[in-house]
Amino acid sequence: MNYGPFKVILGLVFFVTTFSYSQAVIEDNQQLFNDFTYRQGSVYRTASGKPGPEYWQNSADYKIEATLDDQKQTITGKLSLMYTNNSPEDLDFVWLYLEQNRFTLNSRGTLTTPVEGNRYNGDVDGGYTISNLSAKVNKGVSTKSLINDTRMQVFFDEPLQGKGGKATISMDFVYKIPVKGMDRMGRLDTQNGTIYSIAQWYPRVAVFDDVVGWNVEPYLGAGEFYCDYGNYEYAITVPFDHIVVGSGELVNPEEVLTKTQRDRLNDASKSDKTVFIISPEEVGQKTTRLKNSGSSTWRFKMENTRDVAFASSKGFIWDAAKINLANGKKSLAQSVYPIESNGSNAWSRSTEYTKASIEYYSQTYFQYPYPTAINVASEVGGMEYPGVSFCSWKSTRDDLWGVTDHEFGHNWFPMIVGSNERRYAWMDEGFNTFINYYSTNAFNKGEYSSSNRPIRSIIRYLNWEHREGIDVYPDVSGSMNLAYVGYYKPAVGLIVLREYILGPERFDNAFQSYIKTWAYKHPQPNDFFNHMENVAGENLSWYWKGWFYGNKNIDIAVTDVKKETGGYSIILTNETDFPMPVLLNVTYADGSSEMIDLPVEIWQKGDQWAHFLPTSKIIQRVEFDPKKQVPDVNVLNDVWVNTEN
Structure with a gap:
């Protein structure tokens, strides 16, 4: 040519x-x-936000025997775990977390704690002593390991084959139980005995995934956890006069509970009202124990969980009530707390709160999978583990509801939907704070209703010059910012997405589908973004970029209203680089009004938009966001008023 x-x-x-x-x-x-990250799919994770046809994740099954010594204040244990390598590659080693090593003088967490301290202060006289390590693959046995801070690398004599290869790792461990365990675990002295809240208590395998390989970020403070799923059998030996509650099912009640206590638990499993297992008057009484000396061993099991935790004390009040689930299934809400926490406005309502919280989330999002849900009054302000929460023994009224509801909400994020908390706090704390907003409004006909406060209350932070973005890792975020970037800002972002951008029906379809799709799996941020878009049917890149992966603010202004032939031109201005759909309320001089809903695409070609409204009436007032559903940082330019009429 x-x-x-x-x-x-x-x-x-x-x-x-x-x-x-x-x-x-x-x-x-x-x-x-435009898209702000590389969001294309692969054989492991699809572009529609689902696990791909070759998605895999590894698993670890644990058997643990541990003894709590209340004289030496130690935990001594024996661990055996079966690790299954479902990845497509062979592994020469595995990484384990030794999170008790955070409580040493020279740990990275200690050395990166500000001089003035913070919430994550911890004891510095603890840490693991590990012995009798054995790592078996086929016939090969290795004792080689390398410990660095809160990580332990265990080597194999021969590679652990991919696509189903299994290794058995065993070891003995001992450590001192910290008094101050970074507000996640520890010891609380009460008038009837010490309450031990025990978590991060055994060496556990780090996650090996298709995104970064081994996830080996050190345990510093704000960053929480990322765990594989598996089955657990664990036995806790304690002094004879202790009561132990833990994640999962107590499998030997006849060996540790009196007949009266077993009968009361059976009554509680059929009761919507709280039933005492050990009443305030019975605390410390010999009749509440099967033995008068020595020790007792409490045995628990839990399936398809990412972790287990427990609490032990001789000073517990103990009560319980049934949790009603779908299809006739039930779970058991329980609370243990000291005499100091008893009261009609305090912990005597804990089981009521626990029951209501779990029933709401089960009905609304995804059914609760565990046989028990136990709230422990603790020195810990609030911390969650599968089926067990540690909440402040001082909490009362709405504060106790709030912390109980929040910590049990975590059973959905990240216990069921297993995101990486150490990197993406917003995918568990933010999502959980979001569902807490709705559960609180629903509880007891709005007893502690939060109304629309989250939307308006965050504006002051958004105008702060030192604010940070949601995408900042929790251990990087400033201590003054973490509550906002990890909890409140992502929660507000989801509320806005549900109530203002997508509407409840579209949002709920997508959000519930996301939970069901990623239950007991490991979603990444892009999986959430892709899934929400595909199910809701909306390209939301502009919103993810602006709210979740940026630090810009929303400021939509009603700049002017001009009389034209046959109507009015309403002039709108986007004062920032954050586009939003525009909902306007137009009020006429005769007192009538109408709503105008403009799509986000009006901002694709520029920062100003003129909307022509045909009408023979006189416009008296035009207001952006009349329901105050948008965290617009400058409410002074949201309204235009006709001063000439």
Whole structure:
């Protein structure tokens, strides 16, 4: 083909086009709507936000025997775990977390704690002593390991084969139980005995995934956990006069509970009202124990869980009530707390709160999978583990409801939906704070209703010059910022997405589908973004970029209203680079009003938009976001008022 004439014509077109626009380049806002990360799918994770056809994750099954010594204040244990390598590659080693090593003088967490301290202060006289290590693959046995801070690398004599290879790792361990365990675990002295809240108490395997391989971020403080799923059998030996509660099912009640206590637990399993297992008057009484000396061993099991925790004390009040689930299934809400926490406005309502919280989330999002839900009054302000929560023994009224509801909400994020808390606090704390908003409004006909406060209350933070983005890792975030970037800002972002952008029906379909799709799996941020978009049917890149992966603010202004032939032009301005759909309430001089709903696409071509409203009436007032559903940082420009009429 002869391209000569075509080249001449093309050259003339280019010259004319270039000349015509050399003085006025049209700018648009396309960059605000483009994808902000590499969000294409793979065989492991699809573009629709689902696990791919070759998605895999490894698993670890644990058998643990541990003894709590209340004289030496130690935990001594024997651990045996079966690790299954479902990945497509062979492994020469595995990494384990030794999180008790955080409580040493030279740990990274201690050395990165500010001089003035913070919530994550911890004891510095603890840490693991590990012995009798054995790592078996087939016939090969290795005792080689390397410990660095809160990580332990265990080597194999021969590679652990991919696609189903199994290794058995065993070891003995001992450590001192910290008094101050970074507000996640520890010891509380009460008038009837010490309450031991025990977590991060055994060496556990780090996650090996298709995203970064081994997840080996050190345990510093704010960053929480990322765990594989598996089955647990664990036995806790304690002094004879202790009561132990733990994750999962107590499998030997006849060996540790009196007949009266077993009968009361049976009554509680059928009762919507709280039933005492050990009443306040019975605390410390010999009649509440099967033995008068020595020790007792409490045995528990839990299936398909990412962790287990427990609490032990001789000073517990203990009560319980049934949790009603779908299809006739039940669980058991329980609370243990000291005499100091008893009271009608305090912990005597804990089981009521626990029951209501779990029933709401089970009905609304995904059914609670565990046989028990136990709230422990503790020195810990609030911390969650599968089926067990540690909450402050001082909490009362709405504070006790709030912390109980929040910690049990974590059974959905990240216990069921197993995100990486150490990197993405917003995927568990933020999502959980979001569902807490609705459960609180629903509880007891709004007894502690939060109304619309989250939307408006965050604006002051958004205007703060030292604010940070949601995407900042929790251990990097400033201590003054973490509550906002990890909890409140992502929660507000989801409320806005549900109530203002998508609407409840579209949002709920997508959010519930996300939970069901990623239950007991490991979603990444892009999996959430992709899944929400595909189920809701909306490209939300502009929103993820603006709210979740940026630090910009929303400021939509009603700039002017101009009289035109046949109606009015309403002039809107986006004062920032954060586009939003625009909901307007137009009020006329005769007192009537109407709503105008403009899509986010009005901002694709620029930062100003004129909407023509045909009407013969006189406009008296135009207001953006009349229901105050958007965290707009400048409410002063949200309203235009006709001053001439």
